[in-house]
Amino acid sequence: MEAADLIQVLTPQQTRRLRVIENLLRGKKTVSTLYWGQRYQLLPLIGLDKSLDRGGLDAAARSLVTGGLATLDEENDQLRLTPTGVIAAQRTYYQPQTADTWIQLDLMAARQRLLLAVQVVSEYTHATRRYYPLATDLATRQAVRAWFQREKSDRLGQQILQALTHALEQLPETVATVTTSLLTGYQHPGLTREQVAQRQQRTAWEVTLMQLDGLMQICQDARVDQTPFTSLLSSLWQSPVTRSAQLTLEAVRQTGDLDQVATQRRIKLSTVREHLLEAAIFLPLVDFPYEQILTPKLCQLFAKNLTGAIDDWQYTSLPADLQARYDFFYFRLYAIWIEKGGVLSDGVNNES
Amino acid sequence: MTALTTSLKQVFGFDHFRTGQEETLRDLDSGQDVLAVLPTGAGKTLIYQLYGYRHSGCVLIVSPLLSLMNDQVDRMHMAGFRRVAAINSLTGRDERQAILRHLGDYQFLFMSPEMLSQPTMLSQLRQLTLSLLVIDEAHCIVQWGPDFRPEYLLLGAIREKLGMPRTLMLTATAGKTTRQEIAHQLRCHPQVVATSVDRPNIFLDVEDVGDGTEKQARLAELVAKLPGPGIVYFSSKQLASDMALWLQSQTGKVVAAYHAGLDNEARFKIQQQYMAGQLDLICATSAFGMGVDKNDVRYVIHYHLPADMESYAQEIGRAGRDGEPSLAVLLYASGDEQLPLMLGQANRPTAVTVHDYYAHPEAFDVADPGVHLLEFYRNHGISEAAVVRLFTRRERERNRALAQMLSYVREPHCLRQNWLQAFDEQGSHHEHCCAPKQVALDLAALNLPETAVATAAEPEIAWRDQLRQLF
Numbered sequence: 010m011e012a013a014d015l016i017q018v019l020t021p022q023q024t025r026r027l028r029v030i031e032n033l034l035r036g037k038k039t040v041s042t043l044y045w046g047q048r049y050q051l052l053p054l055i056g057l058d059k060s061l062d063r064g065g066l067d068a069a070a071r072s073l074v075t076g077g078l079a080t081l082d083e084e085n086d087q088l089r090l091t092p093t094g095v096i097a098a099q100r101t102y103y104q105p106q107t108a109d110t111w112i113q114l115d116l117m118a119a120r121q122r123l124l125l126a127v128q129v130v131s132e133y134t135h136a137t138r139r140y141y142p143l144a145t146d147l148a149t150r151q152a153v154r155a156w157f158q159r160e161k162s163d164r165l166g167q168q169i170l171q172a173l174t175h176a177l178e179q180l181p182e183t184v185a186t187v188t189t190s191l192l193t194g195y196q197h198p199g200l201t202r203e204q205v206a207q208r209q210q211r212t213a214w215e216v217t218l219m220q221l222d223g224l225m226q227i228c229q230d231a232r233v234d235q236t237p238f239t240s241l242l243s244s245l246w247q248s249p250v251t252r253s254a255q256l257t258l259e260a261v262r263q264t265g266d267l268d269q270v271a272t273q274r275r276i277k278l279s280t281v282r283e284h285l286l287e288a289a290i291f292l293p294l295v296d297f298p299y300e301q302i303l304t305p306k307l308c309q310l311f312a313k314n315l316t317g318a319i320d321d322w323q324y325t326s327l328p329a330d331l332q333a334r335y336d337f338f339y340f341r342l343y344a345i346w347i348e349k350g351g352v353l354s355d356g357v358n359n360e361s
Numbered sequence: 362m363t364a365l366t367t368s369l370k371q372v373f374g375f376d377h378f379r380t381g382q383e384e385t386l387r388d389l390d391s392g393q394d395v396l397a398v399l400p401t402g403a404g405k406t407l408i409y410q411l412y413g414y415r416h417s418g419c420v421l422i423v424s425p426l427l428s429l430m431n432d433q434v435d436r437m438h439m440a441g442f443r444r445v446a447a448i449n450s451l452t453g454r455d456e457r458q459a460i461l462r463h464l465g466d467y468q469f470l471f472m473s474p475e476m477l478s479q480p481t482m483l484s485q486l487r488q489l490t491l492s493l494l495v496i497d498e499a500h501c502i503v504q505w506g507p508d509f510r511p512e513y514l515l516l517g518a519i520r521e522k523l524g525m526p527r528t529l530m531l532t533a534t535a536g537k538t539t540r541q542e543i544a545h546q547l548r549c550h551p552q553v554v555a556t557s558v559d560r561p562n563i564f565l566d567v568e569d570v571g572d573g574t575e576k577q578a579r580l581a582e583l584v585a586k587l588p589g590p591g592i593v594y595f596s597s598k599q600l601a602s603d604m605a606l607w608l609q610s611q612t613g614k615v616v617a618a619y620h621a622g623l624d625n626e627a628r629f630k631i632q633q634q635y636m637a638g639q640l641d642l643i644c645a646t647s648a649f650g651m652g653v654d655k656n657d658v659r660y661v662i663h664y665h666l667p668a669d670m671e672s673y674a675q676e677i678g679r680a681g682r683d684g685e686p687s688l689a690v691l692l693y694a695s696g697d698e699q700l701p702l703m704l705g706q707a708n709r710p711t712a713v714t715v716h717d718y719y720a721h722p723e724a725f726d727v728a729d730p731g732v733h734l735l736e737f738y739r740n741h742g743i744s745e746a747a748v749v750r751l752f753t754r755r756e757r758e759r760n761r762a763l764a765q766m767l768s769y770v771r772e773p774h775c776l777r778q779n780w781l782q783a784f785d786e787q788g789s790h791h792e793h794c795c796a797p798k799q800v801a802l803d804l805a806a807l808n809l810p811e812t813a814v815a816t817a818a819e820p821e822i823a824w825r826d827q828l829r830q831l832f
Contacts, residue, residue: 060624131831139439141633144431144625147456166832173828182824189824194831198633201626204617207606208821 010034010058012072014214016090016098018051019079023320024087025049031066034058038251040286044341047290048320048348052249053108056117057217103215106180107225112249112291116221119228119245121149122156124193126241127169129157131194134166143193156241165237172236176227183209187216188223249291257284258297265301282338289342294349303343307335311343319344362390362415372414373440379404381556386412388552389493389527396499396530396540398555401650401678405531406433409495410442412529413468418492421526422471423516425501426648427451430471437469447471448482465489474512477519491526496547499530500671503542511737517548525549534558534674536784558674558784562681565776565795566690566802567769576692580604580664583690585612586804587660588811589641594676596665596700598622598646604664605644614641619649638812650676656683659809662690668701669762670769670783685810693770693798698763705759710735712749719745772797 019025029045036056046052070088073079078094081087090098125143132140142150177185187209193199202220206213231238232246248255260270261281271278289297310331315322324332324340365386369375378386381399385408388395399405413420424430430447437445444467446460464470464485476482496502502513520528530543530551544551570576580593593608595601598620605618617631617640634640636655643649661680667673673691681687710718710731718725718735725732738748765783772779776795781788796802822830 127831134832141432141435141439141629144435144629146453147459148453170828170832174825177824177828186821186824189827190821192828192831193630193633196637197827197831198630198637198639201617201623201630203627 010061010066010069010214011212012069012076012078013102013212015066015069016073016078016094017102018049018054019073019088019090019094019098021090021092021095023049024082024089026086027066027070027081027088028086030054031061031063034061034066035063038287040283040290040341043287043290044345047345052291053105053111055112055249057221059117103183103211103218105218105222107222107229110225110229111221113246114225114228114242115245115247116225116228118149119242120221120224121145122152122241122245123224123227123238124191125149125153126156126238127173128193129153130165130169131197133157133161135195137195140195152241152244159240160237168237172230172238173227176230177223180222180226184219184223187219191216191220250288251284254284254287257281258288261285261301262298265298267302282336286338286341286345289345294346294351299342299346299351303339303346307339308343308346311340315343319348365390365411368411368415372411373407379407381554382408385529385554388554389529390415392527394528394530394549394551396532396535396543396551396553398532398535398540398553398558400556400558400560401533401675401682403533403556405497405533406436408531409493409529410437410440410469412493413442416492418490419465419467420469420493420495421486421489421491421523422469422495422497423474423477424471424497425473425510426498427473430473433471442469444468445471448476449473450475461485474510474516478512478515483519483522487523491523494520494523494526494528496528496530496543499532499543500535500539500675502546503535503539504669504671511734514546515741517546520547520549533678534671534784536671539671557781557786558678559777559781559786559788560678560681562684563677563687563689564793564807565677565780566688567772567776567796567798568690568692568802569798570692570694572694576664576694577604577607579692580662581608581611583660583662584608584614584616584642587688588809589614590635590638590655590658590812591642591660591662592649592658592676592679593642593644593662593664594649594667595644595646596704600664601644601646605642608642608644615639616642616644618644620646621648647672647676650679653679655679657685657812658682658687659685659812660688660690662692664692666691666693666697666701666763666766666770668705668759668766670765670780671762673766673769674780674784686808688807688809690802691770698767701763701766702760705756705763709752709755712752715745715748715752719748770798773799 015030018030026045029042029049030051032039032042033046033051033054034057036059038055043052046055067085070079070081070085073088073094074081077091078097079088079090125145128143177188187205190200190205191202200208202213202216205216209216227238228242230236231242250258257270257274257276260274261267264270264273267281268278271281274281285302289299314327314331322340322344324337327340365383366376366378369378380403381397382404385395385397389412397405397408409420409422422433424433427449430449431451434445434447446467446469448457448460448470450473452460460467465488472482477486496516501510502516520526528547528549528551530547532543535543540553568579570579584591584593593604595604601620602618605616608614609616617634619628619631623631631640631643632653635643636653658680661677663673663676667676677689680689714731715735718732719739722736722739725735727733727736735748769776769779769783774797775788775790776797777788778790793806
């Protein structure tokens with residue numbers, strides 16, 4: 010991400026923590042990162058740039074600040090767009106169309122599998138015996154090898170061509186062009202993101218977003234209909250909630266008692282709470298048993314004490330007796346509930 | 362045992378060995394350790410491939426560049442060797458464990474010195490029957506060992522722990538001092554198989570430019586006039602990237618940057634594009650080259666002064682592997698030697714730092730490369746005084762190497778003779794040999810062959826057609 014990309018994930022209304030954006034990209038799924046990622050509506054960014062170094066966005070942030078486009082607090086963390094920044098952010102910038110579905114799939118693994126599969130089939134179609142395969146991890150190589158052995162046929166090349174064409178035709182022409190030019194295959198090493206960015210007069214990150222849209226469309230097609238890619242990708246569809254958190258959630262549903270769940274699952278109470286917050290962040294309102302944890306009385310107490318914008322709520326500003334009675338966990342869960350449209354029994358939603 | 366030429370025919374289908382290959386194999390077969398100093402493109406890999414084919418057990422190859430190692434494995438697969446694996450810091454945990462479970466099944470194992478120096482790894486390797494230990498790019502022991510990757514200095518001890526297996530040291534460039542140092546570090550007395558470093562088809566040129574601006578202008582002029590493909594070497598990743606864009610806009614040629622800062626996928630694609638003839642020029646750092654199979658590189662230009670003649674010889678050696686006329690240009694502006702001096706010192710802690718570190722190691726951050734070095738030495742029981750001596754010697758050695766490089770730049774008569782002398786060889790000056798800095802370069806007289814390469818003006822193919830071409 011360069012400054013031109015970072016500016017697109019900032020707003021003039023909400024200060025956004027640089028470290029949260031960085032951690033989202035790096036795939037660091039702490040509850041705090043997930044919570045704020047949700048507040049910023051940036052959860053689709055999770056794990057999209059795992060090779061990003063710590064502090065890897067600092068230069069881009071500094072450049073925005075120096076250019077008068079954003080302000081940064083004294084701790085170099087809270088970013089907010091300035092009026093000039095708002096105007097600068099209005100330039101034509103690619104807005105991904107499939108982003109909402111990205112977290113339903115291990116998208117990075119899907120990307121690796123698709124690119125290698127396309128290369129393998131392309132070389133196979135042209136009867137090339139010797140070529141340099143794309144460098145990927147072992148899991149990808151094994152998955153693609155097994156898939157290829159299963160699917161190998163004289164018609165596979167044409168079937169893949171059809172699947173790719175069908176998926177890309179549903180997207181803007183530029184996205185189809187970008188996705189295709191990044192592919193590697195027979196006598197076609199493929200362009201690098203930087204090369205495509207230069208041709209398209211866009212940033213390398215925009216090119217990445219376009220490619221993810223292209224690949225996601227291929228994945229979605231393979232989910233809805235039977236395409237040659239269906240079996241290659243089937244194991245990568247996943248709930249964004251980790252397996253462990255799902256088990257905790259299930260146990261809580263059954264008992265409703267967090268301490269009991271901790272004992273039963275042999276995990277710490279704090280871990281139970283983290284699991285629940287993670288699940289609450291990712292799941293729709295109706296799929297989480299808020300009523301089992303947030304009692305009406307607690308909700309009323311919080312509603313009375315927590316007013317104004319959710320982002321400005323402070324646990325430490327609650328009356329001391331309330332803090333003593335209710336852990337930070339309840340405060341955070343209440344915020345998630347309200348944000349998702351949770352309504353008090355008297356029918357009042359207090360988000361302002 | 363089968364005759365070497367019979368094996369060569371069976372495995373690779375060739376009738377003849379290239380210079381140095383057969384001699385090396387024969388010495389190894391007769392029980393000797395060998396230091397083979399063979400130029401880039403001489404087919405060094407074939408030596409251990411064929412040795413592995415002819416001898417039971419595992420060939421363990423210590424290789425310096427992580428990115429190169431995976432290339433080597435792919436190359437081996439392409440050559441038909443299936444039981445090949447690489448383990449380095451880039452290998453994922455699952456993959457590493459899978460390899461370790463089947464360690465005994467591999468015919469060829471590639472490993473970084475860092476991985477090899479881990480005690481658990483070493484004890485696993487001791488269970489294997491090693492037919493051969495290969496130290497690839499052995500000059501790195503000397504170039505990088507003391508102040509960049511000190512694990513190289515452990516190779517001698519590791520070799521002993523592995524039971525002194527037959528050892529093959531490979532490098533493209535090593536003068537007398539370097540050869541001695543390699544043998545000393547590996548605690549062996551190898552047979553040396555060496556061919557001349559001279560590459561008569563590469564015309565040598567040094568050009569004095571006034572300052573940075575003039576240098577940049579001259580570079581654009583050369584790139585515009587020279588027939589591709591070419592390589593320009595820079596000492597900085599940022600400059601390599603910036604200049605690639607600038608040269609493309611100035612000359613209309615297709616240019617790409619290549620350096621260690623790019624991700625795997627980009628490095629793979631740039632390398633493949635270059636080999637497929639889709640690029641006129643690569644603007645690179647020293648990360649580019651090892652493992653690039655391209656015979657028709659017509660010119661290599663150095664924008665910055667290399668740190669020593671060995672690196673220089675290695676890098677210009679990538680030109681003209683097809684034997685056709687080629688060109689090596691070194692652009693020099695007064696004061697250019699400051700950069701390699703600075704880069705050389707960057708990692709090397711001062712005597713004061715060494716002293717402070719040994720007094721309070723806990724007060725230092727090991728994320729700092731200099732501190733990491735000191736930690737390495739301290740953990741291996743090397744005293745403060747010995748470390749200071751080591752760095753002093755290292756500095757002296759670097760300064761000597763740089764002085765030699767500068768003597769090449771300032772050479773008034775014959776660059777080739779100067780170059781060969783650095784490798785203890787003799788050569789005679791002739792008309793089409795070189796242009797020292799007082800002599801103007803006459804491009805027309807070089808007769809560089811024209812190679813058809815892609816032009817930037819090539820129209821972009823519509824995506825549907827591009828997909829159809831793939832399948």
